[in-house]
Amino acid sequence: MSAVTVADRDVALIDLLDRLLQGGVVIQGQITLCAADIDLVALDLRVVVSAIDRLAAPK
Amino acid sequence: MSVLVYAISRDDARAPAAAELQEICAAGLRALAEPVREPLRADLAQLVRYEETVETVMAHHTILPMRFGSVVEDENRVRALLTSRRREFAAALAHLDGAVEFGVQATHAAAAPGEPAAASGAAYLHARLIEQQARRELRDWLDDTLRETARERVVRAAPSPGHPASVSAAYLVDHGQEPAFVERLTELADRAEHRLSWSGPWPPYSFVGGLEA
Numbered sequence: 001m002s003a004v005t006v007a008d009r010d011v012a013l014i015d016l017l018d019r020l021l022q023g024g025v026v027i028q029g030q031i032t033l034c035a036a037d038i039d040l041v042a043l044d045l046r047v048v049v050s051a052i053d054r055l056a057a058p059k
Numbered sequence: 060m061s062v063l064v065y066a067i068s069r070d071d072a073r074a075p076a077a078a079e080l081q082e083i084c085a086a087g088l089r090a091l092a093e094p095v096r097e098p099l100r101a102d103l104a105q106l107v108r109y110e111e112t113v114e115t116v117m118a119h120h121t122i123l124p125m126r127f128g129s130v131v132e133d134e135n136r137v138r139a140l141l142t143s144r145r146r147e148f149a150a151a152l153a154h155l156d157g158a159v160e161f162g163v164q165a166t167h168a169a170a171a172p173g174e175p176a177a178a179s180g181a182a183y184l185h186a187r188l189i190e191q192q193a194r195r196e197l198r199d200w201l202d203d204t205l206r207e208t209a210r211e212r213v214v215r216a217a218p219s220p221g222h223p224a225s226v227s228a229a230y231l232v233d234h235g236q237e238p239a240f241v242e243r244l245t246e247l248a249d250r251a252e253h254r255l256s257w258s259g260p261w262p263p264y265s266f267v268g269g270l271e272a
Contacts, residue, residue, distance in 0.1 A: 012258045015162045015164075015258045015261070016106060016107070016110060017106070018162075018227070019124075019162075019261060019262075019264035019265065020106050020109060020110065020126070020127035020264070021101075021126070021127055022126075023124070023126065023264030023265050023267070023268070024123075024124045024125050024126035024127070024129075024264045024267060025067065025123050025124070025125045025126065025129070025267045026125075026126050026129075027064070027125070027126075027129045027131060027140065
């Protein structure tokens with residue numbers, strides 16, 4: 001992610017989640033994280049990201 | 060002991076991929092792994108560390124990145140996986156040689172229709188059609204400028220609250236084409252016809268979709 005700028009940090013976080021949790025080679029039956037774990041971490045990060053969004057765009 | 064597999068590369072004579080990783084080799088392929096002693100946690104720190112490790116390996120080798128959480132029961136099972144899927148893995152590595160992935164998100168500039176009142180099924184369908192059309196326009200808008208400098212691309216709808224007409228695209232770009240690709244991205248963003256953001260270079264997570272081991 002060397003080309004990512006600070007302004008793109010929130011985008012990069014979402015992109016990171018999408019790639020690590022939905023992309024990549026899948027080994028059948030070997031993903032040990034349960035779906036609830038993944039949903040939780042995704043939700044956490046999206047909340048953080050939308051908070052950053054609001055901070056970055058003061059009215 | 061169980062191992063967490065980060066990536067698969069060719070088992071060539073080049074320098075080790077990353078000092079801290081264990082190399083499990085079979086059938087001309089090499090899995091880069093790490094022993095796991097406790098259940099894996101999917102928190103941000105772990106995800107970032109995982110990504111950094113994969114990127115370290117990517118700097119020197121063509122790789123197939125694994126989805127986060129690929130824990131295999133032992134080394135022998137990893138060797139068996141490499142052996143049984145060697146043809147597909149070798150073909151995928153050849154396809155990805157010398158390329159990286161970029162992520163591009165675009166949101167249509169036209170006012171989002173928003174969630175239609177559930178009162179009318181026809182209004183709902185109409186709104187969905189407008190969104191679909193907007194996503195097609197976005198895809199073409201991106202492709203017109205970017206496609207020429209990319210080896211391959213995948214695109215999917217990526218609606219978010221308030222922004223139903225959004226797409227998320229991934230482009231596979233040759234190392235040599237990176238500056239040209241980024242220049243075109245910047246040009247697109249500057250034109251400001253639609254909202255655009257991008258990230259990269261990434262390991263090719265979005266271009267190994269058909270591979271299940």
